Every structure is written in structure tokens, then in C-alpha cells.
Amino acid sequence: xxxxxxxxxxxxxxxxGRLQQLTRELLSGMEFTRPAVTYExxxxxHEHFDRDSVFLVLDxxxxxxxxxxxxxxxxxxDLIGLTQAFHQQSPVLSAxxxxxxxxxxxxxxxxxxxxxxxxxxxxxxxxxxxxxxLTNHLARVMPDERVPAAGFLNFVTGxxxxxxxxxxxxxxxxxxxxxxxLVDGVNVGTLGEDEVFGAMAVFTKExxxxxxxxxxxxxxxxxxxxxxxxxxxxxxxxxxxxxxxLARRISIMNQQLLEQTGSDKTGQTQPI
Numbered sequence: 001x002x003x004x005x006x007x008x009x010x011x012x013x014x015x016x017g018r019l020q021q022l023t024r025e026l027l028s029g030m031e032f033t034r035p036a037v038t039y040e041x042x043x044x045x046h047e048h049f050d051r052d053s054v055f056l057v058l059d060x061x062x063x064x065x066x067x068x069x070x071x072x073x074x075x076x077x078d079l080i081g082l083t084q085a086f087h088q089q090s091p092v093l094s095a096x097x098x099x100x101x102x103x104x105x106x107x108x109x110x111x112x113x114x115x116x117x118x119x120x121x122x123x124x125x126x127x128x129x130x131x132x133x134l135t136n137h138l139a140r141v142m143p144d145e146r147v148p149a150a151g152f153l154n155f156v157t158g159x160x161x162x163x164x165x166x167x168x169x170x171x172x173x174x175x176x177x178x179x180x181x182l183v184d185g186v187n188v189g190t191l192g193e194d195e196v197f198g199a200m201a202v203f204t205k206e207x208x209x210x211x212x213x214x215x216x217x218x219x220x221x222x223x224x225x226x227x228x229x230x231x232x233x234x235x236x237x238x239x240x241x242x243x244x245x246l247a248r249r250i251s252i253m254n255q256q257l258l259e260q261t262g263s264d265k266t267g268q269t270q271p272i
Contacts, residue, residue: 002073014219015129015152015175020077022126026119027056027079027104030112034103045081045093045101052106054081060099065092082130125173125194129221152221155179155214164211168201170222177218182211190215 001016036058042048045055045062055062057078064072064080074080080093113119152175155161161172161179173196181189181197191197191212201208202225 001075001078015221018175019079019126019129022122022129023056023077023079025122026113026126027109028119030104030109032102033105033108036100036102038098038100039095040098042093042095042099045095049103054079054104054106054109056080056102056104058100058102060095060097062093062095062099062101065094079126121194125196129173152219155218155220157214157216159214161212161214161218161220162198162208162210164208166208168198168206168208169225171199171202171225172197172212172223173221175219175221177220178215179218180213180215182213183209 001019037048039048042062057074057076057080059076062074062078062080063070064074074093113123153161155177162170164183174191174193176193178193179191179197180187181191188210197212198208
């Protein structure tokens with residue numbers, strides 16, 4: 001995936017590479033029911049297919065066009081057509097040269113994803129990351145039309161990402177690096193790559209009950225709670241997966257806190 005107006009210093013390549021990795025994990029082991037298709041050029045991909053299909057780019061470049069301007073170029077390994085497949089308004093997908101695509105039935109793909117907890121986890125991350133990446137990019141290329149709603153942040157070792165007691169206005173995902181979770185100054189756990197944090201405080205509308213501090217240099221994706229809530233409403237299974245993962249982590253953190261404090265009581269650590 002290439003986004004117009006970006007360069008390596010923006011850190012976008014790392015994010016788009018992660019999206020391709022998530023796509024590979026999502027589609028691993030899936031048997032495609034439709035043959036691959038090739039075109040010498042395309043004016044509008046969905047003139048040839050119904051809107052219940054998504055596509056894996058096998059070769060060539062597919063461009064996403066907005067008002068006649070190319071906003072994003074998709075390449076080999078990218079999954080495209082998600083917004084169309086879920087009947088959301090979307091710009092045109094076209095190609096000026098040769099392109100090879102693997103059509104995938106939307107419902108077949110969803111059954112494949114939800115049959116495996118790991119794929120469900122990857123699906124949640126792909127949706128959140130894609131939403132944040134595109135929102136952030138559109139804010140750059142059309143600053144007069146949209147206020148930035150998502151961002152990619154970098155933290156140095158020892159820097160706080162969120163603080164205990166703060167208002168919960170963002171949900172975060174660690175793209176790279178590790179971070180410590182501290183409750184009242186006590187280290188109760190560690191977060192690593194792909195981990196989502198800050199979501200439960202958004203759900204409960206309560207202040208942050210933990211501090212998250214970069215253990216190593218961290219690249220973090222921040223999604224405003226409004227955008228995150230829309231995503232969860234559209235994908236309720238993603239919410240269940242996220243809550244299960246958070247509940248599991250909270251149980252581990254409570255046990256770690258119990259061990260470190262030497263208390264005989266069960267910890268009352270709350271989700272961050």
C-alpha cells in the first residue's frame with residue numbers, strides 16, 4: 001500500500017507492512033471458491049463484481065480514487081474492497097495497467113475468521129489499524145475537510161503513554177516495542193506488539209486506573225473513543241474478542257500485583 005504525500009520518515013511503511021502481515025494470517029488455510037481474475041486495466045472494479053466480495057491483490061497496482069485523484073495505491077498482498085463489501089460508501093477502485101486479483105466471498109471469509117480465535121484477534125487489529133491509518137492519512141491530504149481523528153505516536157523509554165487518573169479519550173495499540181503497566185506505582189504487567197489498551201476505560205467512561213509507560217522505544221496507534229465505538233458497534237464479535245483478551249490480562253495483572261504486594265486479598269486492579 002502506498003499513500004500519496006507520505007515518505008519513509010512518516011513511519012507509514014511499518015504500519016502498511018503490518019496490515020499485509022495481518023492479512024496473511026487472516027487468510028492462512030482458507031480455500032478460495034473463485035478463480036483468480038486478470039485485467040489489462042480497470043475503470044471500476046465493482047462494475048465487474050457484486051459488493052459482497054473482497055479482493056486480495058496478487059499482482060499489479062489498484063488505485064483508490066477520490067474525485068478523480070489517486071489517494072491510495074494497493075499492491076501485492078493488500079486486501080481491498082472491505083468498505084464496499086460491508087455496503088459503505090467508498091471511492092472507486094481502478095487500475096491503469098495489468099492487475100491480478102483473488103476474489104473472496106465476504107461471508108466465506110468471515111466464517112473462516114471467526115472459526116479461529118487467533119484470526120479473530122488479527123481481524124480486530126486489521127480493522128482498527130486500517131481505520132486509524134486511513135483516517136490519519138485523509139486528514140493530511142484534505143486538512144480543510146477533516147480534523148485528524150487518529151494518529152501514530154512515538155515514545156522514548158521511560159515516557160508515559162497514558163497516566164493513571166486521566167480521562168479516557170483514546171484507545172491505543174502498540175505497533176512496536178514494549179510498555180509496563182503500573183497501578184499506584186507498582187508494575188503489574190507488560191504490554192507488547194499488537195496489544196490494545198485503554199479500551200475498557202472507554203467502555204466504562206471512568207478515569208484511567210493505570211499508567212502505561214514505555215519500557216522500550218514504542219510506536220503506538222491512537223484511535224479516538226468515538227471512532228473506536230463506531231468500529232465496535234459495526235463488529236460486535238471484535239468487541240467480544242477484545243473484552244476476553246482484556247479480562248485474561250486483568251486476571252494475570254491482578255495475580256502479579258498480589259504477588260508483589262504480598263496481600264492476601266484479591267487485587268482490585270481495573271482495566272486501563
